[in-house]
Amino acid sequence: MYDRIMGKSISVGQKKRGRGRPATGHDPKIALRMPTETRQAVEAWAAKQPDKPSLSEAIRRMVEPVLAAEAKVAKRAKPKE
Secondary structure, three states: OHHHHHOOOOOOOOOOOOOOOOOOOOOOOOOOOOOHHHHHHHHHHHHHOOOOOOHHHHHHHHHHHHHHHHHHHHHHHOOOO
């Protein structure tokens, strides 16, 4: 009965927000399991860097050069047409 008398309120151009915690980044998140010794080695490497990267950033910095090197090798191995 209340909605018959009052009607619905007017939305003032606000977007409906989803439930839950808002997204913090644009890249998809992945989970990674690694032995304690490996994690400690990555953390030790990160601590030696001048800008003290986070664990995630340290892992990215370690993985990216390997991927770039493999791409370079694959490019050289491509037969010329």
